[in-house]
Amino acid sequence: MTSISDGEDVWVPSVCGMCPDGCGILVHRVDGVATKIEGNPKSPLGRGRLCARGLAGIQLLYDPYRLNQPLRRGNPEKGIGVDPRWQPISWHEALQAIVERLNRVRAEDPRRLVFCGTPTSSPFALGVFMPAFGSPNAFVSDRPGASAEQMLARTLHASVRTGPDADFCQYLLLFGADCTSGVVAERMADARVRGMRVVAVEPFLSPAAEKADEWLPIRPGGEGALACAMLNLLLNEYRIFDAEYIRRHTDGPYLVRPDGAYAGDASGKPLVWDEAADGVRRFDEDGADAAIEGTYAVEGEECRPVFELLREAVRRWAPEAADATTIPAETIRRIAREFGEAARIDGTVSIDGRELPLRPAMAVGGPGAYGHDNAWPTALAIALLNQVVGASDVPGGLLGCSPVSLGHPETGLPRWGPAADGDGLVQAELTPENQGWSAFDERFAFGRPEVLIDYGSNLFMSVGGPDRCLEAFKDCFVVSVSLYSDETAEALADVVLPDACYLEGLDPLPNLPQQQPAAGRGDWAYQLRQPAVPPLFQRRHFAEVLLEIGERLGTADAMNVQFNLLYGLRPPQALDPDERYSWEEMADRIYQGWFGPERGLAWFRRNGVLTWPKRLEEAYWRPFGQVRVPLSYEWLSDWQPCRAQQAQIGFDLQAISYSVPWQSASQTCENPWLDEVSQSEPYSYFICLNACTAAAKGIADGDAVWVESTSGRRVRGRARLSDGVHPEVVAIAGNGGHWARGMPVARGQGVFFNALLSLDPEPIPLSIDGDARVRVYKE
Amino acid sequence: MRQGMVIDLKRCIGCFACQVACKAEHGTRPGTMWARVVKREYGSFPNVRRVSLPLLCMHCRKAPCVEVCPTGATRKRPDGIVTIDAEKCVGCRYCMMVCPYGSRHYQDDASTYFPGQGPNPYEALAYAQHSTGVVEKCDFCVERVDRGLQPACVVNCPTRARTFGDLHDRGSEVSRLIDERGAFRLHEELETCPSVFYLPP
Amino acid sequence: MPSADAFRQRLTDLNLAYRPQREWIEGRGLLVVAAHFFSGVGAGAWLFSVALNFDAGLVISLAVVGLAGAAHLAFLGRWQRFWRIALRPHSSWISRGLWGLVILLVGAIPYAVPAVRDSVIGPLVLGVSLAGMAVVLAYHGFVYAVSRAIPFWRLPLLPVLYIAYGLRGGAALLLVAGAVASARGGFNIDLLEVIKLWVVVSSAVLVLLYLVLARGAGGAARRSAGELVAGKVSPAFYGGVVFLGLVVPIVLGAIGATTGVSRGLLAVIGLSSLAGDFYIKYCIVKAGIYSPIVEELPAARRYGTRRAAAGL
Numbered sequence A: 001m002t003s004i005s006d007g008e009d010v011w012v013p014s015v016c017g018m019c020p021d022g023c024g025i026l027v028h029r030v031d032g033v034a035t036k037i038e039g040n041p042k043s044p045l046g047r048g049r050l051c052a053r054g055l056a057g058i059q060l061l062y063d064p065y066r067l068n069q070p071l072r073r074g075n076p077e078k079g080i081g082v083d084p085r086w087q088p089i090s091w092h093e094a095l096q097a098i099v100e101r102l103n104r105v106r107a108e109d110p111r112r113l114v115f116c117g118t119p120t121s122s123p124f125a126l127g128v129f130m131p132a133f134g135s136p137n138a139f140v141s142d143r144p145g146a147s148a149e150q151m152l153a154r155t156l157h158a159s160v161r162t163g164p165d166a167d168f169c170q171y172l173l174l175f176g177a178d179c180t181s182g183v184v185a186e187r188m189a190d191a192r193v194r195g196m197r198v199v200a201v202e203p204f205l206s207p208a209a210e211k212a213d214e215w216l217p218i219r220p221g222g223e224g225a226l227a228c229a230m231l232n233l234l235l236n237e238y239r240i241f242d243a244e245y246i247r248r249h250t251d252g253p254y255l256v257r258p259d260g261a262y263a264g265d266a267s268g269k270p271l272v273w274d275e276a277a278d279g280v281r282r283f284d285e286d287g288a289d290a291a292i293e294g295t296y297a298v299e300g301e302e303c304r305p306v307f308e309l310l311r312e313a314v315r316r317w318a319p320e321a322a323d324a325t326t327i328p329a330e331t332i333r334r335i336a337r338e339f340g341e342a343a344r345i346d347g348t349v350s351i352d353g354r355e356l357p358l359r360p361a362m363a364v365g366g367p368g369a370y371g372h373d374n375a376w377p378t379a380l381a382i383a384l385l386n387q388v389v390g391a392s393d394v395p396g397g398l399l400g401c402s403p404v405s406l407g408h409p410e411t412g413l414p415r416w417g418p419a420a421d422g423d424g425l426v427q428a429e430l431t432p433e434n435q436g437w438s439a440f441d442e443r444f445a446f447g448r449p450e451v452l453i454d455y456g457s458n459l460f461m462s463v464g465g466p467d468r469c470l471e472a473f474k475d476c477f478v479v480s481v482s483l484y485s486d487e488t489a490e491a492l493a494d495v496v497l498p499d500a501c502y503l504e505g506l507d508p509l510p511n512l513p514q515q516q517p518a519a520g521r522g523d524w525a526y527q528l529r530q531p532a533v534p535p536l537f538q539r540r541h542f543a544e545v546l547l548e549i550g551e552r553l554g555t556a557d558a559m560n561v562q563f564n565l566l567y568g569l570r571p572p573q574a575l576d577p578d579e580r581y582s583w584e585e586m587a588d589r590i591y592q593g594w595f596g597p598e599r600g601l602a603w604f605r606r607n608g609v610l611t612w613p614k615r616l617e618e619a620y621w622r623p624f625g626q627v628r629v630p631l632s633y634e635w636l637s638d639w640q641p642c643r644a645q646q647a648q649i650g651f652d653l654q655a656i657s658y659s660v661p662w663q664s665a666s667q668t669c670e671n672p673w674l675d676e677v678s679q680s681e682p683y684s685y686f687i688c689l690n691a692c693t694a695a696a697k698g699i700a701d702g703d704a705v706w707v708e709s710t711s712g713r714r715v716r717g718r719a720r721l722s723d724g725v726h727p728e729v730v731a732i733a734g735n736g737g738h739w740a741r742g743m744p745v746a747r748g749q750g751v752f753f754n755a756l757l758s759l760d761p762e763p764i765p766l767s768i769d770g771d772a773r774v775r776v777y778k779e
Numbered sequence B: 001m002r003q004g005m006v007i008d009l010k011r012c013i014g015c016f017a018c019q020v021a022c023k024a025e026h027g028t029r030p031g032t033m034w035a036r037v038v039k040r041e042y043g044s045f046p047n048v049r050r051v052s053l054p055l056l057c058m059h060c061r062k063a064p065c066v067e068v069c070p071t072g073a074t075r076k077r078p079d080g081i082v083t084i085d086a087e088k089c090v091g092c093r094y095c096m097m098v099c100p101y102g103s104r105h106y107q108d109d110a111s112t113y114f115p116g117q118g119p120n121p122y123e124a125l126a127y128a129q130h131s132t133g134v135v136e137k138c139d140f141c142v143e144r145v146d147r148g149l150q151p152a153c154v155v156n157c158p159t160r161a162r163t164f165g166d167l168h169d170r171g172s173e174v175s176r177l178i179d180e181r182g183a184f185r186l187h188e189e190l191e192t193c194p195s196v197f198y199l200p201p
Numbered sequence C: 001m002p003s004a005d006a007f008r009q010r011l012t013d014l015n016l017a018y019r020p021q022r023e024w025i026e027g028r029g030l031l032v033v034a035a036h037f038f039s040g041v042g043a044g045a046w047l048f049s050v051a052l053n054f055d056a057g058l059v060i061s062l063a064v065v066g067l068a069g070a071a072h073l074a075f076l077g078r079w080q081r082f083w084r085i086a087l088r089p090h091s092s093w094i095s096r097g098l099w100g101l102v103i104l105l106v107g108a109i110p111y112a113v114p115a116v117r118d119s120v121i122g123p124l125v126l127g128v129s130l131a132g133m134a135v136v137l138a139y140h141g142f143v144y145a146v147s148r149a150i151p152f153w154r155l156p157l158l159p160v161l162y163i164a165y166g167l168r169g170g171a172a173l174l175l176v177a178g179a180v181a182s183a184r185g186g187f188n189i190d191l192l193e194v195i196k197l198w199v200v201v202s203s204a205v206l207v208l209l210y211l212v213l214a215r216g217a218g219g220a221a222r223r224s225a226g227e228l229v230a231g232k233v234s235p236a237f238y239g240g241v242v243f244l245g246l247v248v249p250i251v252l253g254a255i256g257a258t259t260g261v262s263r264g265l266l267a268v269i270g271l272s273s274l275a276g277d278f279y280i281k282y283c284i285v286k287a288g289i290y291s292p293i294v295e296e297l298p299a300a301r302r303y304g305t306r307r308a309a310a311g312l
Helices: A057-061 A091-108 A123-133 A146-157 A182-193 A223-237 A243-249 A306-314 A329-342 A375-389 A466-473 A487-492 A542-553 A556-567 A583-595 A601-607 A633-638 A672-680 A691-696 B017-026 B064-068 B094-098 B121-127 B152-156 B173-181 C003-014 C027-051 C055-075 C079-087 C093-112 C122-145 C157-184 C189-215 C219-230 C234-259 C263-286
Strands: A009-015 A024-030 A033-039 A071-073 A086-088 A113-117 A138-140 A162-164 A171-175 A197-201 A214-216 A271-274 A279-282 A296-298 A301-305 A348-351 A354-357 A361-365 A398-400 A451-455 A477-482 A495-498 A523-529 A609-613 A653-658 A687-690 A704-709 A714-722 A729-733 A772-778 B003-008 B036-044 B047-055 B074-076 B082-084 B104-106 B135-137 B162-166 B196-199
Touching: A009 A523, A033 A057, A033 B017, A033 B121, A033 B152, A057 B121, A071 A091, A091 A113, A091 A451, A091 A495, A091 A542, A113 A123, A123 A138, A123 A542, A123 A556, A146 A162, A146 A375, A146 A398, A162 A182, A162 A361, A171 A223, A171 A329, A197 A329, A223 A306, A223 A329, A223 A375, A243 A375, A301 A306, A306 A633, A329 A361, A329 A375, A361 A375, A361 A398, A375 A633, A451 A487, A466 A487, A477 A487, A523 A583, A523 A601, A542 A556, A542 A583, A556 A583, A583 A601, A601 A609, A672 B017, A672 C003, A687 A691, A691 A714, B003 B173, B017 B036, B017 B152, B064 B074, B064 B094, B082 B135, B094 B104, B152 B162, B162 B173, B173 B196, C027 C055, C027 C093, C027 C122, C027 C157, C027 C263, C055 C079, C055 C093, C055 C157, C079 C093, C093 C122, C122 C157, C157 C189, C157 C263, C189 C219, C189 C234, C189 C263, C219 C234, C234 C263
Parallel strands: A113 A138, A113 A451, A171 A197, A171 A361, A197 A214, A451 A477, A477 A495, A653 A729, A687 A714, B003 B196
Antiparallel strands: A009 A024, A024 A033, A071 A086, A071 A495, A162 A398, A271 A279, A296 A301, A348 A354, A523 A609, A653 A772, A687 A729, A704 A714, A704 A772, B003 B162, B036 B047, B074 B082, B104 B135
């Protein structure tokens, strides 16, 4: 609140931790009490404005139900709903117990340590501690389809995330995506005011779809069929595609042999057909235009360019046969034409005196489309819409987030950019801290896990099927590092450590730019998260705890080496493996290493954020580089509707979840200001049903209902009738329904959606099915 | 000078940041939302639109609450902002009966956000600035305005949907938006003459 | 409003298109209805007591007016500052109500003292008390009727209805008091009974008229009327207003008119009628529903040259 004091009165610059976006904040501390959080106007992330969650951080800091000291499980029984009978213990005892177990595991097989964090966790655990320990089993509990999202971003946009170019986009086709909230909110609002048209394809009129000019209700899991049908229309019927772009920036002209491999020269370099020379040449040789259509004889084999094969691959997707979508064929035709024409192929724009291609239309896929077991083909099909019209990493199109960094003007660091592999295609590797984990399999290749560290991910709620979770880990030694005694801690944990929240901890570079969703022009933002107040009670920042554990385990030198690797530190900032450093010292070295000796930790403590303007080639890398991307046509034939679309007797509906901009995952339901928002909004704590569908089942608005999935599990809630729901769909916001005694504000609020999901032991293509086949009935 | 606000429903995304920004600025008790958002659905499947409508005190030029307040605790400043003097309010709640916008709030008991735990350190400071047994409402952040700042909801809106300024100044941003985009007010027919304008979604 | 349920209710209300008012009916809010009931009855009883020279009635009606004051005070959030309510009679009906109450008491208390009543200032204090009575009888109807936010209340007929019920209630109170007092002689019951019947019948007509008009006054008012006749307020309406307040007095009155009146019967009629008077006020206040803040989004205007007219 507004508070003025004669005593201490400071505004501490830091970074929000309520979601991975990491907007810059200023925390007002008066006489030792944090009294308000506001956006930091100096930070390009947020520009002085915060969403509901960021503002509510105060109630997270001072929540009396927070864990304040380490606990040991007093009840030997583990299980859902079991009372753990926590016994308070000292940090010394807690760490001793943990180190003892870890020593044993490390001696036997370090892979038996499993670690699960969240997208907001410090990368120190995944990127430093775990590799030094020797275990590759470090995961981030992310939303279904996150892996597909990242694969896509890496292979097609040279980044780990993509974002819309809000400055120039005029036609936005959203597939289960949200481009209205977060750090892009203001610029997307500008775009809407200047006339950008938004079409939202999703089963529920979610907060993201509210701003759409047109809502296209789709059967969940059918998004890939719509995208493929559109590709078919664009490439084969309307013949709207950016031939130049395909020719120069993709593997479209690469010739493919009948066996599916690129036709290569003696050194293996892919070949293209030179139309003027009427013969092959290497893709990177100069020459006339390379063909992207047709059939050509190469060394006696019939070869065709990748683009030709793509056209053929999508040919089977007639709009009239798009049953998987329930969208009328004429609508599909109209949207495809609108999209193609809006892309304005051959258009250019002049920015800062440079002429760049302008493609002001894009298709954006999000968790709503990716969160099914057909995630990769779906994601690819949607992404190809942008590729074929050239709306990729150019003004107006879909951009990778910060794929190119030329570095700070004074240091030239950090520096990265897309590199081409031998085939001229962008290199895409998954690094440990960027892995997405969207499923777990109880049959780990090395045997069963021995120790599980749950760092804020609350597995029981974040993964589908808590009973499976229990089976998988009940015989493990489980350590929960958490803000609350959550469901996982209560059911499984042997030791619980009280985590410092983001307002109580120091994190250097909390959101590396590749993870920032602010794509396109603007300013770079490198920030520091620092404590607004010292950790209250006995809470400790987990990174510092890991330093201590590493010291005791004897992995400290390996950790120092990993740390240098993770942050690219060289002498004199590089850590000496034999030395020991405090967390602050380590942070200081990162900043100095990247930005110079005058901009170390002290500078960042005072200023909070370092910014400088992005250069044009950092915002739009495609016109400036020679690196190509693969069109990956061969995956499209794999596309099937998701499993939950299969009709089953008695189970006539599909349940989906959607996100709301004032909650992150489920933990924020414990924040009373955010719980209050959910209660004051008509849909998010309810089970939303199409009004006609509900009427046919005799369900009235407000009735208590069960939603039961084919997995046999069911959840309870109250029905909300709406016309903004596809008739075959049940829509449940986020993931509420907490039952932990340690989270009494959240307890019983909302619906536990993930209980409905199935985890099958078959190999899963990058995502579990994030929707479920269900039936709904009155209680 | 007449202080007023313009809320652009094309920009607004119904994120409730304003509701929480107001709460964070003023530290109101549970259930009291000086700024709030309601959602309205129009049409029938599949031609459905949903609009998020941020609400706050309209600071009407002909405010019914000012007319009916028996103690004069509710009054209108020369710049148009309607304020409540918590020292004068007797808690009769007549104003709540006549406000068409539901902008007024009353709390009898000293409730806190963590039932059974008492006020946390933030709440202890925040609630000291509020009385129970009196009516309270949005005051266009007069304390901020008098220091040359803008209201908390305006400064924080993530989409910059809210603008605050002098309606009598034809050159101000609020006037410009109303003139260029066209605006509407709520319950125009009741002739309360609100100071809050909405641009169409 | 205490605790978790009130909190949830408050939040659920936010998104209701048709929000019922709750502050003046739920929990302590019932005291407002009680206060308006007592003040109307007390004022009416004062009038009839004066007109019929019923000494005991003078005292009783003052006691009831005192109850009204106490109920008002008990309802306030900060009753210690109640004197401030007197500060704005130029714009607020509640302010006027307090003045009316004060004027009534200033005149009525001395008048109730036989010595003063018969003295030379008797007519003066009588006049003062009657002026106060008139205000008290009428003011609370106007309190509700000025609300543009609750269409069910915003009918010119409402103050008339309240005045009628105040008179009715006053008469009913005196029926009860008179039935007790007539044992001691000296009170003309029959005249009173005639008055009563007349007022009862006319009240019935007014209630019907009110409802008819309310149904035509827009969505929220129609819903309010619906709550009364067919919704959650209907038990109170049919049981209290119609049955206890109208049917019982009319029927018993008719029986009494033909077969002769006993004291007990008069008392029953009076009590039943009083119950009806309470319930009509209860029903009207409980059925108060705010006009929806927005139904269809209004069309945008530029205001332009009408800026001045729009009060910009």
